[in-house]
Ligand SMILES: Nc1ncnc2c1ncn2[C@@H]1O[C@H](COP(=O)(O)OP(=O)(O)O)[C@@H](O)[C@H]1O
Ligand SMILES: C=C(OP(=O)(O)O)C(=O)O
Protein backbone atom coordinates (compact mmCIF):
# COMPACT_ATOMS: atom_id res chain seq x y z
CA UNK A 189 0.00 0.00 0.00
CA UNK A 190 1.38 3.38 -0.97
CA UNK A 191 0.55 6.23 1.32
CA UNK A 192 1.17 8.97 -1.19
CA UNK A 193 -0.02 11.87 0.92
CA UNK A 194 1.22 15.02 -0.74
CA UNK A 195 2.49 13.15 -3.73
CA UNK A 196 1.78 13.00 -7.34
CA UNK A 197 1.53 9.18 -7.76
CA UNK A 198 3.93 9.36 -10.70
CA UNK A 199 6.63 10.05 -8.14
CA UNK A 200 5.89 7.18 -5.82
CA UNK A 201 8.52 4.50 -5.43
CA UNK A 202 6.60 2.08 -7.69
CA UNK A 203 8.12 4.08 -10.55
CA UNK A 204 11.56 3.14 -9.18
CA UNK A 205 10.75 -0.57 -9.50
CA UNK A 206 9.48 -1.37 -6.00
CA UNK A 207 6.54 -3.79 -6.10
CA UNK A 208 4.48 -5.56 -3.44
CA UNK A 209 5.95 -3.66 -0.52
CA UNK A 210 3.70 -3.77 2.51
CA UNK A 211 3.62 -0.06 3.10
CA UNK A 212 5.49 3.10 2.12
CA UNK A 213 5.59 6.14 4.38
CA UNK A 214 6.53 9.37 2.61
CA UNK A 215 8.18 12.21 4.48
CA UNK A 216 6.99 11.37 7.96
CA UNK A 217 7.71 14.04 10.55
CA UNK A 218 10.15 13.62 13.45
CA UNK A 219 7.33 12.68 15.84
CA UNK A 220 5.90 10.08 13.46
CA UNK A 221 9.34 8.57 12.87
CA UNK A 222 9.89 8.33 16.65
CA UNK A 223 6.61 6.43 16.96
CA UNK A 224 7.50 4.07 14.13
CA UNK A 225 11.04 3.40 15.36
CA UNK A 226 9.92 2.71 18.93
CA UNK A 227 6.84 0.66 17.97
CA UNK A 228 8.98 -1.53 15.72
CA UNK A 229 11.62 -2.03 18.41
CA UNK A 230 14.33 -0.32 16.36
CA UNK A 231 15.24 2.29 18.95
CA UNK A 232 14.66 3.54 22.51
CA UNK A 233 13.58 6.84 23.94
CA UNK A 234 16.20 8.37 26.25
CA UNK A 235 15.50 10.29 29.46
CA UNK A 236 16.23 13.50 27.53
CA UNK A 237 13.81 12.70 24.71
CA UNK A 238 16.45 11.73 22.16
CA UNK A 239 16.09 8.52 20.12
CA UNK A 240 18.82 5.94 20.69
CA UNK A 241 19.59 3.17 18.18
CA UNK A 242 22.18 0.38 18.30
CA UNK A 243 23.71 -0.75 15.01
CA UNK A 244 25.15 -4.15 15.91
CA UNK A 245 28.11 -5.38 13.92
CA UNK A 246 28.90 -2.18 12.02
CA UNK A 247 29.59 0.81 14.21
CA UNK A 248 31.56 2.73 11.58
CA UNK A 249 31.79 3.03 7.83
CA UNK A 250 32.92 0.12 5.63
CA UNK A 251 35.22 1.81 3.07
CA UNK A 252 36.47 -1.52 1.75
CA UNK A 253 32.94 -2.49 0.74
CA UNK A 254 32.30 0.65 -1.28
CA UNK A 255 32.13 0.40 -5.09
CA UNK A 256 31.66 2.72 -8.06
CA UNK A 257 29.99 1.49 -11.25
CA UNK A 258 32.51 1.53 -14.07
CA UNK A 259 30.73 2.41 -17.31
CA UNK A 260 31.22 4.58 -20.40
CA UNK A 261 30.41 7.77 -18.42
CA UNK A 262 32.59 7.14 -15.39
CA UNK A 263 35.46 5.30 -17.10
CA UNK A 264 37.56 8.41 -17.78
CA UNK A 265 36.31 10.46 -14.79
CA UNK A 266 37.13 8.27 -11.81
CA UNK A 267 40.37 7.79 -9.93
CA UNK A 268 40.33 4.01 -10.15
CA UNK A 269 43.42 3.57 -7.95
CA UNK A 270 41.25 4.69 -5.03
CA UNK A 271 37.75 3.54 -6.07
CA UNK A 272 36.76 -0.08 -6.49
CA UNK A 273 34.96 -0.72 -9.77
CA UNK A 274 31.70 -2.65 -10.06
CA UNK A 275 30.36 -3.74 -13.45
CA UNK A 276 26.98 -2.35 -14.59
CA UNK A 277 25.73 -5.96 -14.76
CA UNK A 278 26.67 -6.70 -11.15
CA UNK A 279 25.11 -3.41 -10.06
CA UNK A 280 21.86 -4.21 -11.89
CA UNK A 281 21.70 -7.67 -10.31
CA UNK A 282 22.28 -6.10 -6.88
CA UNK A 283 19.60 -3.51 -7.59
CA UNK A 284 17.03 -6.12 -8.68
CA UNK A 285 17.84 -8.36 -5.72
CA UNK A 286 17.38 -5.44 -3.32
CA UNK A 287 14.03 -4.55 -4.91
CA UNK A 288 12.98 -8.19 -4.47
CA UNK A 289 14.20 -8.15 -0.86
CA UNK A 290 11.95 -5.17 -0.15
CA UNK A 291 8.81 -7.16 -1.01
CA UNK A 292 6.47 -7.38 1.97
CA UNK A 293 8.44 -4.77 3.92
CA UNK A 294 7.51 -1.34 5.20
CA UNK A 295 9.70 1.42 3.75
CA UNK A 296 10.37 5.02 4.76
CA UNK A 297 10.98 7.66 2.14
CA UNK A 298 12.53 11.05 2.85
CA UNK A 299 12.80 13.64 0.10
CA UNK A 300 15.64 15.96 1.01
CA UNK A 301 18.30 18.17 -0.49
CA UNK A 302 22.08 17.98 -0.56
CA UNK A 303 23.56 21.44 -1.16
CA UNK A 304 22.30 24.74 0.30
CA UNK A 305 23.22 26.60 -2.87
CA UNK A 306 20.19 26.46 -5.19
CA UNK A 307 22.23 26.18 -8.39
CA UNK A 308 24.23 23.23 -7.09
CA UNK A 309 21.55 21.52 -5.00
CA UNK A 310 21.04 17.78 -5.40
CA UNK A 311 17.46 16.67 -4.63
CA UNK A 312 17.92 13.33 -2.91
CA UNK A 313 15.35 10.63 -2.17
CA UNK A 314 16.40 8.28 0.61
CA UNK A 315 14.45 5.00 0.82
CA UNK A 316 15.15 3.14 4.06
CA UNK A 317 14.09 -0.02 5.79
CA UNK A 318 14.68 1.52 9.23
CA UNK A 319 12.51 4.34 10.51
CA UNK A 320 15.41 5.63 12.62
CA UNK A 321 17.56 5.93 9.47
CA UNK A 322 14.82 8.08 7.96
CA UNK A 323 14.99 10.34 11.01
CA UNK A 324 18.80 10.36 10.88
CA UNK A 325 18.94 11.48 7.27
CA UNK A 326 16.11 13.98 7.81
CA UNK A 327 18.22 15.52 10.58
CA UNK A 328 21.38 15.50 8.48
CA UNK A 329 20.27 16.78 5.06
CA UNK A 330 18.36 19.91 4.10
CA UNK A 331 14.59 19.63 4.67
CA UNK A 332 12.64 21.25 1.82
CA UNK A 333 9.47 23.22 2.43
CA UNK A 334 6.20 21.36 2.03
CA UNK A 335 5.36 23.17 -1.22
CA UNK A 336 8.69 22.10 -2.70
CA UNK A 337 7.88 18.50 -1.75
CA UNK A 338 4.77 18.59 -3.95
CA UNK A 339 6.93 18.96 -7.05
CA UNK A 340 9.99 17.11 -5.77
CA UNK A 341 12.05 15.41 -8.47
CA UNK A 342 15.05 13.50 -7.14
CA UNK A 343 18.35 13.44 -8.95
CA UNK A 344 19.86 10.97 -6.49
CA UNK A 345 18.15 7.93 -4.99
CA UNK A 346 19.63 6.07 -2.04
CA UNK A 347 18.19 2.66 -1.20
CA UNK A 348 19.35 1.42 2.20
CA UNK A 349 18.28 -2.07 3.34
CA UNK A 350 20.45 -3.18 6.29
CA UNK A 351 18.80 -6.63 6.41
CA UNK A 352 19.84 -7.34 2.81
CA UNK A 353 22.95 -9.50 2.58
CA UNK A 354 25.00 -9.07 -0.57
CA UNK A 355 26.55 -12.10 -2.24
CA UNK A 356 30.11 -11.53 -3.49
CA UNK A 357 29.73 -14.25 -6.15
CA UNK A 358 26.51 -12.72 -7.51
CA UNK A 359 27.13 -9.01 -7.01
CA UNK A 360 30.87 -8.62 -7.54
CA UNK A 361 31.34 -7.21 -4.05
CA UNK A 362 33.63 -8.23 -1.19
CA UNK A 363 31.37 -9.27 1.69
CA UNK A 364 27.69 -9.23 2.68
CA UNK A 365 28.07 -5.49 3.18
CA UNK A 366 27.90 -3.26 0.15
CA UNK A 367 27.77 0.43 -0.73
CA UNK A 368 27.43 0.62 -4.52
CA UNK A 369 27.40 4.00 -6.29
CA UNK A 370 26.02 4.34 -9.81
CA UNK A 371 27.22 7.89 -10.42
CA UNK A 372 25.98 8.16 -14.01
CA UNK A 373 22.38 7.35 -13.03
CA UNK A 374 22.32 8.78 -9.52
CA UNK A 375 21.62 5.62 -7.53
CA UNK A 376 23.35 4.41 -4.37
CA UNK A 377 22.56 0.96 -2.96
CA UNK A 378 23.46 0.20 0.66
CA UNK A 379 23.07 -3.25 2.21
CA UNK A 380 24.36 -5.28 5.14
CA UNK A 381 25.17 -2.40 7.50
CA UNK A 382 23.06 -0.15 9.68
CA UNK A 383 25.76 2.42 10.53
CA UNK A 384 23.84 5.60 9.68
CA UNK A 385 26.89 7.55 8.52
CA UNK A 386 26.88 5.59 5.24
CA UNK A 387 23.75 7.51 4.21
CA UNK A 388 25.26 10.98 4.56
CA UNK A 389 28.67 10.08 3.20
CA UNK A 390 26.98 8.62 0.08
CA UNK A 391 25.46 12.00 -0.72
CA UNK A 392 28.90 13.54 -0.16
CA UNK A 393 30.51 11.06 -2.57
CA UNK A 394 28.00 11.87 -5.31
CA UNK A 395 28.49 15.64 -4.87
CA UNK A 396 32.26 15.13 -4.92
CA UNK A 397 31.78 13.54 -8.32
CA UNK A 398 29.32 16.07 -9.75
CA UNK A 399 30.62 19.45 -8.54
CA UNK A 400 34.17 19.62 -9.96
CA UNK A 401 32.64 19.29 -13.43
CA UNK A 402 30.88 22.61 -12.70
CA UNK A 403 34.04 24.24 -11.36
CA UNK A 404 32.85 23.96 -7.75
CA UNK A 405 35.26 22.66 -5.10
CA UNK A 406 33.71 20.05 -2.77
CA UNK A 407 35.40 19.86 0.64
CA UNK A 408 35.48 17.51 3.64
CA UNK A 409 35.44 20.38 6.08
CA UNK A 410 33.42 22.21 8.67
CA UNK A 411 32.81 25.94 8.38
CA UNK A 412 31.83 28.96 10.45
CA UNK A 413 31.74 32.70 9.95
CA UNK A 414 32.54 35.62 12.26
CA UNK A 415 30.80 38.97 12.69
CA UNK A 416 32.98 40.55 10.00
CA UNK A 417 31.78 38.00 7.44
CA UNK A 418 35.16 36.30 7.87
CA UNK A 419 34.54 32.71 6.86
CA UNK A 420 36.81 29.92 8.04
CA UNK A 421 36.84 26.33 6.83
CA UNK A 422 38.34 23.41 8.80
CA UNK A 423 39.52 20.45 6.76
CA UNK A 424 40.23 17.19 8.57
CA UNK A 425 39.81 13.46 8.65
CA UNK A 426 37.48 11.73 11.09
CA UNK A 427 38.19 12.59 14.71
CA UNK A 428 40.41 15.60 14.06
CA UNK A 429 37.92 18.16 15.39
CA UNK A 430 35.84 19.50 12.49
CA UNK A 431 32.58 19.20 14.40
CA UNK A 432 33.95 20.14 17.83
CA UNK A 433 35.89 23.23 16.74
CA UNK A 434 33.32 24.62 14.31
CA UNK A 435 30.80 24.91 17.17
CA UNK A 436 31.99 28.24 18.56
CA UNK A 437 29.67 30.62 20.42
CA UNK A 438 31.40 33.67 18.93
CA UNK A 439 30.85 32.56 15.34
CA UNK A 440 27.93 31.41 13.18
CA UNK A 441 28.04 27.71 12.36
CA UNK A 442 27.63 26.97 8.64
CA UNK A 443 28.14 23.21 8.84
CA UNK A 444 30.21 20.53 10.54
CA UNK A 445 31.37 18.21 7.75
CA UNK A 446 30.80 18.86 4.02
CA UNK A 447 30.82 22.07 1.97
CA UNK A 448 31.15 23.33 -1.57
CA UNK A 449 33.12 26.42 -2.65
CA UNK A 450 31.81 28.09 -5.77
CA UNK A 451 31.56 31.48 -7.42
CA UNK A 452 29.52 33.06 -4.63
CA UNK A 453 31.33 31.62 -1.64
CA UNK A 454 30.79 28.45 0.32
CA UNK A 455 27.65 26.40 0.95
CA UNK A 456 26.86 23.55 3.29
CA UNK A 457 25.86 20.27 1.66
CA UNK A 458 23.86 19.36 4.74
CA UNK A 459 21.30 20.65 7.19
CA UNK A 460 22.53 18.85 10.29
CA UNK A 461 25.51 17.64 12.31
CA UNK A 462 26.90 14.23 13.23
CA UNK A 463 28.97 14.70 16.35
CA UNK A 464 31.14 12.21 18.16
CA UNK A 465 29.60 11.56 21.54
CA UNK A 466 32.41 9.66 23.26
CA UNK A 467 33.48 11.47 26.45
CA UNK A 468 31.24 14.38 25.42
CA UNK A 469 31.38 16.98 28.18
CA UNK A 470 29.17 19.96 28.94
CA UNK A 471 32.26 22.01 29.86
CA UNK A 472 34.40 21.44 26.74
CA UNK A 473 31.55 21.24 24.20
CA UNK A 474 28.47 22.96 25.68
CA UNK A 475 26.59 23.51 22.38
CA UNK A 476 27.02 19.92 21.17
CA UNK A 477 26.21 18.57 24.62
CA UNK A 478 22.95 20.53 24.75
CA UNK A 479 22.01 19.47 21.21
CA UNK A 480 22.61 15.85 22.16
CA UNK A 481 20.29 15.84 25.13
CA UNK A 482 16.97 16.80 23.56
CA UNK A 483 14.00 15.60 21.54
CA UNK A 484 14.67 15.06 17.85
CA UNK A 485 18.31 13.99 18.16
CA UNK A 486 19.36 10.50 17.11
CA UNK A 487 21.97 8.83 19.31
CA UNK A 488 23.87 5.96 17.73
CA UNK A 489 25.50 3.30 19.90
CA UNK A 490 25.45 5.52 22.99
CA UNK A 491 24.97 3.42 26.13
CA UNK A 492 22.10 4.39 28.48
CA UNK A 493 21.99 3.77 32.22
CA UNK A 494 19.02 2.20 34.04
CA UNK A 495 17.25 5.57 33.97
CA UNK A 496 17.86 5.89 30.23
CA UNK A 497 20.35 8.68 30.81
CA UNK A 498 23.20 8.57 28.26
CA UNK A 499 26.59 7.56 29.60
CA UNK A 500 28.98 9.30 27.23
CA UNK A 501 32.01 7.66 28.84
CA UNK A 502 30.84 4.14 28.03
CA UNK A 503 32.62 2.80 24.95
CA UNK A 504 31.41 -0.78 25.32
CA UNK A 505 29.51 -0.68 22.00
CA UNK A 506 32.11 1.39 20.14
CA UNK A 507 34.50 4.32 20.46
CA UNK A 508 32.54 5.86 17.56
CA UNK A 509 29.34 6.79 19.42
CA UNK A 510 27.39 9.53 17.62
CA UNK A 511 24.77 12.22 17.99
CA UNK A 512 22.85 13.40 14.90
CA UNK A 513 20.78 16.57 15.09
CA UNK A 514 19.55 19.32 12.77
CA UNK A 515 21.78 22.38 12.42
CA UNK A 516 19.37 24.67 14.27
CA UNK A 517 19.95 22.69 17.50
CA UNK A 518 23.23 24.64 17.69
CA UNK A 519 22.20 28.11 19.00
CA UNK A 520 24.15 30.26 16.54
CA UNK A 521 23.79 28.19 13.39
CA UNK A 522 23.22 29.72 9.98
CA UNK A 523 19.67 29.56 8.60
CA UNK A 524 20.89 29.63 4.99
CA UNK A 525 23.96 27.36 5.02
CA UNK A 526 25.73 29.99 2.91
CA UNK A 527 28.79 32.14 3.67
CA UNK A 528 31.24 34.40 1.80
CA UNK A 529 34.56 33.23 0.35
CA UNK A 530 36.82 31.95 3.14
CA UNK A 531 39.49 34.20 4.61
CA UNK A 532 41.10 31.35 6.53
CA UNK A 533 41.69 27.67 5.87
CA UNK A 534 42.55 25.44 8.82
CA UNK A 535 43.90 21.97 8.14
CA UNK A 536 43.31 19.79 11.19
CA UNK A 537 45.44 16.81 12.06
CA UNK A 538 45.35 14.63 15.17
CA UNK A 539 49.02 13.73 15.33
CA UNK A 540 49.29 10.84 17.77
CA UNK A 541 53.11 10.88 17.43
CA UNK A 542 53.16 14.20 19.31
CA UNK A 543 55.50 15.70 16.72
CA UNK A 544 53.45 18.43 15.05
CA UNK A 545 53.17 21.85 16.73
CA UNK A 546 49.68 22.90 17.87
CA UNK A 547 49.57 25.47 15.05
CA UNK A 548 51.73 26.40 12.05
CA UNK A 549 51.38 28.97 9.27
CA UNK A 550 51.45 27.41 5.79
CA UNK A 551 52.49 29.02 2.53
CA UNK A 552 50.05 28.31 -0.34
CA UNK A 553 52.47 25.62 -1.57
CA UNK A 554 52.72 24.02 1.86
CA UNK A 555 48.93 24.13 2.07
CA UNK A 556 48.71 22.23 -1.22
CA UNK A 557 51.31 19.72 0.00
CA UNK A 558 49.37 19.07 3.21
CA UNK A 559 46.00 18.98 1.43
CA UNK A 560 47.24 16.30 -0.95
CA UNK A 561 48.96 14.41 1.89
CA UNK A 562 45.92 14.44 4.21
CA UNK A 563 47.82 13.34 7.28
CA UNK A 564 46.39 12.30 10.61
CA UNK A 565 47.19 9.46 12.99
CA UNK A 566 44.83 6.88 14.35
CA UNK A 567 45.21 5.60 17.85
CA UNK A 568 44.60 1.94 18.46
CA UNK A 569 42.55 2.95 21.49
CA UNK A 570 39.87 0.32 21.04
CA UNK A 571 42.30 -2.60 20.91
CA UNK A 572 43.65 -3.70 24.26
CA UNK A 573 47.39 -3.44 24.79
CA UNK A 574 48.09 -1.63 21.55
CA UNK A 575 49.77 1.68 22.22
CA UNK A 576 51.50 2.40 18.92
CA UNK A 577 49.77 5.09 16.87
CA UNK A 578 49.30 4.47 13.17
CA UNK A 579 49.86 7.16 10.51
CA UNK A 580 47.06 7.69 8.02
CA UNK A 581 47.47 9.62 4.80
CA UNK A 582 44.06 10.19 3.27
CA UNK A 583 44.34 12.61 0.38
CA UNK A 584 42.14 15.73 0.32
CA UNK A 585 41.44 14.85 3.98
CA UNK A 586 38.81 12.42 2.70
CA UNK A 587 40.05 9.77 0.25
CA UNK A 588 37.13 7.36 0.87
CA UNK A 589 34.72 9.98 -0.49
CA UNK A 590 36.70 11.23 -3.48
CA UNK A 591 35.73 9.61 -6.79
CA UNK A 592 38.04 11.85 -8.85
CA UNK A 593 41.80 12.18 -8.94
CA UNK A 594 43.16 14.32 -6.06
CA UNK A 595 44.84 16.61 -8.58
CA UNK A 596 41.36 17.76 -9.74
CA UNK A 597 40.41 18.83 -6.22
CA UNK A 598 43.92 20.13 -5.55
CA UNK A 599 43.90 22.38 -8.61
CA UNK A 600 40.49 23.81 -7.77
CA UNK A 601 41.61 24.59 -4.23
CA UNK A 602 44.93 26.04 -5.33
CA UNK A 603 43.17 28.54 -7.62
CA UNK A 604 40.66 29.50 -4.94
CA UNK A 605 43.39 30.08 -2.34
CA UNK A 606 45.30 32.29 -4.77
CA UNK A 607 42.24 34.21 -6.03
CA UNK A 608 40.94 35.02 -2.56
CA UNK A 609 44.29 35.45 -0.79
CA UNK A 610 43.37 32.89 1.86
CA UNK A 611 45.53 32.40 4.98
CA UNK A 612 46.28 28.73 5.66
CA UNK A 613 47.19 27.09 8.96
CA UNK A 614 47.90 23.55 10.09
CA UNK A 615 46.49 22.72 13.53
CA UNK A 616 47.42 19.65 15.56
CA UNK A 617 44.55 18.55 17.81
CA UNK A 618 46.41 15.33 18.64
CA UNK A 619 49.11 14.66 21.18
CA UNK A 620 51.49 16.89 23.08
CA UNK A 621 54.15 16.09 25.68
CA UNK A 622 55.00 12.82 23.96
CA UNK A 623 53.33 10.36 21.64
CA UNK A 624 50.05 8.59 22.38
CA UNK A 625 50.64 6.50 25.50
CA UNK A 626 53.11 8.97 27.05
CA UNK A 627 51.76 12.41 26.24
CA UNK A 628 48.22 13.75 26.48
CA UNK A 629 45.64 15.02 24.02
CA UNK A 630 46.01 18.69 23.17
CA UNK A 631 43.65 20.57 25.52
CA UNK A 632 40.59 21.77 23.57
CA UNK A 633 40.94 25.11 25.35
CA UNK A 634 44.44 25.64 23.91
CA UNK A 635 43.30 24.68 20.41
CA UNK A 636 40.37 27.09 20.65
CA UNK A 637 42.61 29.94 21.87
CA UNK A 638 45.06 29.41 18.99
CA UNK A 639 42.22 29.26 16.48
CA UNK A 640 40.72 32.45 17.85
CA UNK A 641 43.94 34.38 17.24
CA UNK A 642 44.42 32.79 13.80
CA UNK A 643 40.87 33.73 12.80
CA UNK A 644 40.94 37.31 14.13
CA UNK A 645 44.17 37.98 12.24
CA UNK A 646 46.34 38.74 15.27
CA UNK A 647 48.39 35.53 15.04
CA UNK A 648 49.85 36.62 11.71
CA UNK A 649 51.64 39.42 13.58
CA UNK A 650 53.33 37.07 16.05
CA UNK A 651 57.01 36.16 16.04
CA UNK A 652 57.63 32.89 14.19
CA UNK A 653 60.33 30.25 14.06
CA UNK A 654 60.77 27.89 11.10
CA UNK A 655 60.23 24.28 12.09
CA UNK A 656 63.37 22.33 11.19
CA UNK A 657 61.46 19.17 10.37
CA UNK A 658 58.52 20.56 8.44
CA UNK A 659 59.69 23.94 7.18
CA UNK A 660 56.50 25.73 8.20
CA UNK A 661 56.34 28.80 10.44
CA UNK A 662 55.41 28.23 14.09
CA UNK A 663 54.49 31.09 16.45
CA UNK A 664 56.87 31.47 19.38
CA UNK A 665 54.34 32.94 21.81
CA UNK A 666 50.61 33.56 21.73
CA UNK A 667 48.61 35.46 24.30
CA UNK A 668 46.55 33.21 26.52
CA UNK A 669 48.41 30.05 25.51
CA UNK A 670 51.11 28.23 27.47
CA UNK A 671 54.29 29.04 25.51
CA UNK A 672 55.76 25.61 26.21
CA UNK A 673 53.21 23.74 24.07
CA UNK A 674 54.08 25.83 21.00
CA UNK A 675 57.42 24.02 20.74
CA UNK A 676 56.56 20.31 20.81
CA UNK A 677 60.19 19.23 21.26
CA UNK A 678 60.34 21.08 24.56
CA UNK A 679 57.25 19.21 25.82
CA UNK A 680 59.01 15.86 25.51
CA UNK A 681 61.17 14.71 28.41
CA UNK A 682 63.68 13.29 25.93
CA UNK A 683 64.54 15.68 23.09
CA UNK A 684 66.43 13.05 21.11
CA UNK A 685 63.42 10.73 21.24
CA UNK A 686 61.42 13.60 19.76
CA UNK A 687 63.95 14.09 16.95
CA UNK A 688 63.84 10.40 16.20
CA UNK A 689 60.03 10.31 16.08
CA UNK A 690 59.92 13.49 13.97
CA UNK A 691 62.41 12.00 11.51
CA UNK A 692 60.22 8.92 11.14
CA UNK A 693 57.15 11.03 10.47
CA UNK A 694 58.99 13.13 7.88
CA UNK A 695 60.01 9.92 6.06
CA UNK A 696 56.40 8.74 6.05
CA UNK A 697 55.30 12.04 4.48
CA UNK A 698 57.96 11.81 1.79
CA UNK A 699 57.19 8.20 0.92
CA UNK A 700 53.46 8.92 0.78
CA UNK A 701 53.88 11.93 -1.51
CA UNK A 702 55.76 10.03 -4.23
CA UNK A 703 52.49 9.26 -6.03
CA UNK A 704 51.68 12.98 -6.33
CA UNK A 705 55.06 14.23 -7.50
CA UNK A 706 54.15 14.14 -11.18
CA UNK A 707 50.89 15.99 -10.52
CA UNK A 708 52.24 19.13 -8.83
CA UNK A 709 54.65 21.88 -9.79
CA UNK A 710 58.16 22.13 -8.35
CA UNK A 711 57.11 24.73 -5.75
CA UNK A 712 54.71 22.26 -4.15
CA UNK A 713 57.34 19.49 -4.31
CA UNK A 714 59.74 21.87 -2.55
CA UNK A 715 57.21 22.36 0.24
CA UNK A 716 57.88 18.80 1.41
CA UNK A 717 59.15 18.33 4.97
CA UNK A 718 62.78 17.40 5.54
CA UNK A 719 64.13 19.52 2.67
CA UNK A 720 65.10 22.33 5.00
CA UNK A 721 67.13 19.96 7.17
CA UNK A 722 68.80 18.43 4.14
CA UNK A 723 69.71 21.89 2.83
CA UNK A 724 71.40 22.93 6.09
N1 LIG B 1 42.23 19.76 21.07
C1 LIG B 1 41.15 19.19 20.57
N2 LIG B 1 40.54 19.72 19.49
C2 LIG B 1 39.46 19.13 18.95
N3 LIG B 1 38.88 18.00 19.44
C3 LIG B 1 39.42 17.43 20.53
C4 LIG B 1 40.59 17.98 21.12
N4 LIG B 1 40.91 17.21 22.17
C5 LIG B 1 40.01 16.23 22.23
N5 LIG B 1 39.09 16.33 21.25
C6 LIG B 1 37.99 15.37 20.99
O1 LIG B 1 38.24 14.80 19.72
C7 LIG B 1 37.03 14.56 19.03
C8 LIG B 1 37.00 15.32 17.72
O2 LIG B 1 35.92 14.80 16.99
P1 LIG B 1 35.05 15.57 15.93
O3 LIG B 1 35.03 17.03 16.21
O4 LIG B 1 33.75 14.86 15.85
O5 LIG B 1 35.92 15.26 14.64
P2 LIG B 1 35.47 15.27 13.13
O6 LIG B 1 34.22 16.04 13.02
O7 LIG B 1 36.62 15.90 12.43
O8 LIG B 1 35.30 13.81 12.78
C9 LIG B 1 35.90 14.99 19.93
O9 LIG B 1 35.45 13.85 20.61
C10 LIG B 1 36.59 15.97 20.90
O10 LIG B 1 35.99 16.01 22.15
C1 LIG C 1 30.56 10.64 9.52
C2 LIG C 1 31.83 10.49 9.50
O1 LIG C 1 32.63 11.60 9.49
P1 LIG C 1 33.41 12.40 10.62
O2 LIG C 1 34.01 11.38 11.52
O3 LIG C 1 34.42 13.15 9.81
O4 LIG C 1 32.46 13.29 11.35
C3 LIG C 1 32.38 9.15 9.34
O5 LIG C 1 33.60 9.08 9.14
O6 LIG C 1 31.63 8.17 9.36
Ligand SMILES: [Mn+2]
Nearest residue numbers: 430431445462
Ligand atom coordinates in the same frame (compact mmCIF):
# COMPACT_ATOMS: atom_id res chain seq x y z
MN1 LIG D 1 32.36 15.47 12.28
